[in-house]
Amino acid sequence: MGLGAIVVVGAEQEIFSSAAPQSDLKALLTQPLACVEVLGRSVLESMIERFVRADVETITVLVAAEHSCGVEPLRGAYENVSVRTVDDVLSAVSDQLRDYSQRSIEHSFVVSANVYAETDLLDLFYFHREARQVATRGMDRDGTLDLWVVDCAQAHQSELEGLLAQAEKIGATYFIRDYVNRLQHPQDLRRLVSDALSGRCAMRPCGREVRPGIWIDAGAEIDRGARIVAPAYVGRSSKIQEDTLITRFSSIEKDCYVDCGTVVEDSSILANTHVGIWLEVRHAVANGNRFLSLEHEVVLEISDPCVMRSNRPAQQETKNGLSWSRKAREQKVVADPNPKQSPAPEAWQLGADLIQG
Amino acid sequence: MYTRGPVVVMELPEKLNHAEGKAFLVELQPLLEVDRPRIVLDCSQMQNIDSAGIEILLHCMEETMKRDGDLKLAALSPASAAILELMRVDRLFEVFATADEAAKSFQAVASLEEPQTLPWYSVPRGIADLKAAS
Numbered sequence: 355m356g357l358g359a360i361v362v363v364g365a366e367q368e369i370f371s372s373a374a375p376q377s378d379l380k381a382l383l384t385q386p387l388a389c390v391e392v393l394g395r396s397v398l399e400s401m402i403e404r405f406v407r408a409d410v411e412t413i414t415v416l417v418a419a420e421h422s423c424g425v426e427p428l429r430g431a432y433e434n435v436s437v438r439t440v441d442d443v444l445s446a447v448s449d450q451l452r453d454y455s456q457r458s459i460e461h462s463f464v465v466s467a468n469v470y471a472e473t474d475l476l477d478l479f480y481f482h483r484e485a486r487q488v489a490t491r492g493m494d495r496d497g498t499l500d501l502w503v504v505d506c507a508q509a510h511q512s513e514l515e516g517l518l519a520q521a522e523k524i525g526a527t528y529f530i531r532d533y534v535n536r537l538q539h540p541q542d543l544r545r546l547v548s549d550a551l552s553g554r555c556a557m558r559p560c561g562r563e564v565r566p567g568i569w570i571d572a573g574a575e576i577d578r579g580a581r582i583v584a585p586a587y588v589g590r591s592s593k594i595q596e597d598t599l600i601t602r603f604s605s606i607e608k609d610c611y612v613d614c615g616t617v618v619e620d621s622s623i624l625a626n627t628h629v630g631i632w633l634e635v636r637h638a639v640a641n642g643n644r645f646l647s648l649e650h651e652v653v654l655e656i657s658d659p660c661v662m663r664s665n666r667p668a669q670q671e672t673k674n675g676l677s678w679s680r681k682a683r684e685q686k687v688v689a690d691p692n693p694k695q696s697p698a699p700e701a702w703q704l705g706a707d708l709i710q711g
Numbered sequence: 712m713y714t715r716g717p718v719v720v721m722e723l724p725e726k727l728n729h730a731e732g733k734a735f736l737v738e739l740q741p742l743l744e745v746d747r748p749r750i751v752l753d754c755s756q757m758q759n760i761d762s763a764g765i766e767i768l769l770h771c772m773e774e775t776m777k778r779d780g781d782l783k784l785a786a787l788s789p790a791s792a793a794i795l796e797l798m799r800v801d802r803l804f805e806v807f808a809t810a811d812e813a814a815k816s817f818q819a820v821a822s823l824e825e826p827q828t829l830p831w832y833s834v835p836r837g838i839a840d841l842k843a844a845s
Binding site: 632633634635636638645647649650651652654657658661 | 761762788789792793794797799
C-alpha cells in the first residue's frame with residue numbers, strides 16, 4: 355500500500371505546538387520529553403514500535419539540530435528506521451515527503467514525537483484514504499493533535515505548514531477515542547507512568563513482572579532490606595540500597611542509584627540519577643541534580659553531590675548517525691535561560707557546605 | 712527582628728549557608744537561651760538554603776524544645792518547602808503562611824495554658840436533683 359512515517363523530534367514551530375518545551379521542562383531536562391525513557395523505553399521508541407507493528411515500510415526520525423544531543427540510542431534494532439538531524443524541520447519534512455513520493459510511497463504519517471496516542475494507525479490511514487483529502491489530522495476530546503496522514507505526492511507540491519494547519523478546517527479530522535498523552539509537561543510524564551503501571555493504557559514496562567505490579571528490568575540490583583510496593587518499576591542496571599521504599603506508581607529508570615533509607619513515592623527518577631541517603635522524593639521528577647517538585651511546582655538545582663547528582667558517564671556515544679557527548683550536554687545546561695526571566699518555576703541551589711560540629 | 716508579645720519574629724537571611732547561618736545563629740543564640748523561647752523564623756527573604764542551613768534550623772528547634780519553647784516557620788517559598796520536604800525535615804516544623812499567623816498561634820497556645828476563670832463545662836444534674844425537680 356506504500357506507507358511511510360515521519361517522526362519529528364524537538365521542533366518548535368507553531369504547527370508542532372505540542373513539541374514546544376515549557377519553561378519548567380527546560381529547567382529540568384535538556385532533551386525533548388519524548389526522548390526520555392519512561393518505564394525502560396522512550397516514547398519515541400514506543401512510537402517507532404507502533405509504526406513497525408502497523409507494517410509501515412519506512413520510518414524517518416527528524417531531530418531538530420538543537421536537540422540532537424538529547425536523543426538517546428534506541429533500545430531495539432530497527433531495519434527500516436533512519437534518524438537525521440536537521441536545521442529546518444518543516445523543510446526537512448517537505449523534502450522527506452518528496453523522497454517518499456519518488457520511492458512510490460503514497461501516504462505518510464507525520465507526527466510529533468511528543469504525541470503518545472494509542473490509536474489504530476491502520477484505521478487512521480484507511481479513514482484518510484477514504485476521505486480523499488491531501489491531509490487528515492488526528493484529534494481527541496481535548497483538541498487537535500500533531501498527528502497527520504498526508505498524501506505524499508500532493509503534499510510536497512503545496513506549502514506544507516499551511517496544509518497541515520488547515521487539515522482540520524477542511525473537515526479531514528480523525529477522532530481518537532483511545533488513550534492519548536501529549537507529553538508537554540513533566541506532569542504528563544508522571545501521568546503516563548501511573549497510567550501504564552495501573553493498566554489504564556497499553557504501554558507496559560520493560561523487564562519482568564516479578565510480583566503483581568512490580569516490574570524489574572535486566573541487571574537491576576535490589577537490596578533484601580529494600581521495600582518495593584506495587585505498582586512500581588525499577589529500570590535496568592539500577593541499584594536500590596537497603597531500607598529504601600519505592601512506592602505508589604514510582605519509576606526508577608536505568609542506571610540509577612537510590613541510597614539507604616530514601617523514600618520514593620509517586621515519583622520518577624530519570625535515567626542516570628544518583629539519589630542520596632535518607633531523602634524523601636515525593637510527587638517529583640528527578641533528573642541528575644535537577645529536582646522538580648510537582649506539588650510545589652518548582653525546579654531545584656542541587657549542587658551537593660551527596661544529595662543528588664547525575665552519574666552519567668562522560669563518554670561519547672554514537673548510534674543512528676547521531677553523536678553526543680557529556681560536554682555538549684553540560685554546555686546546554688549552562689545556556690539555560692535565567693530562571694528569573696521565566697515566570698515559574700525558579701531554579702534553586704542546595705549547596706555542599708556542611709555545618710561544622 | 713521584632714517582638715509580638717512574648718514571641719520573637721526573626722527574618723532569615725537571603726542565603727542560609729554555613730557562613731551566613733553562623734552569623735544568624737550568633738544573633739539568635741541569646742534569644743534561644745531564655746526560658747520558654749517562642750520564636751518565629753520569617754523565611755520570606757530566604758532564596759537559598761543548603762545542608763548547613765537546614766542543620767541550623769534543626770539546631771534552633773532543638774534549643775527551643777530543650778527549654779520548653781517552640782520554633783515555627785513562616786512564609787516559606789515553594790522552593791524552600793520542597794527542600795525541607797526532600798530532606799525530610801518539613802514535618803518537624805509548624806509552618807504558617809505569614810509571620811503574624813505564626814505569632815498568633817503562640818498566643819492561642821498561651822491563652823489555653825492560663826487558668827480559666829469560668830468553667831467551660833457544665834456539671835450534669837444528679838438523679839436526686841432530677842427527682843426533686845419532678
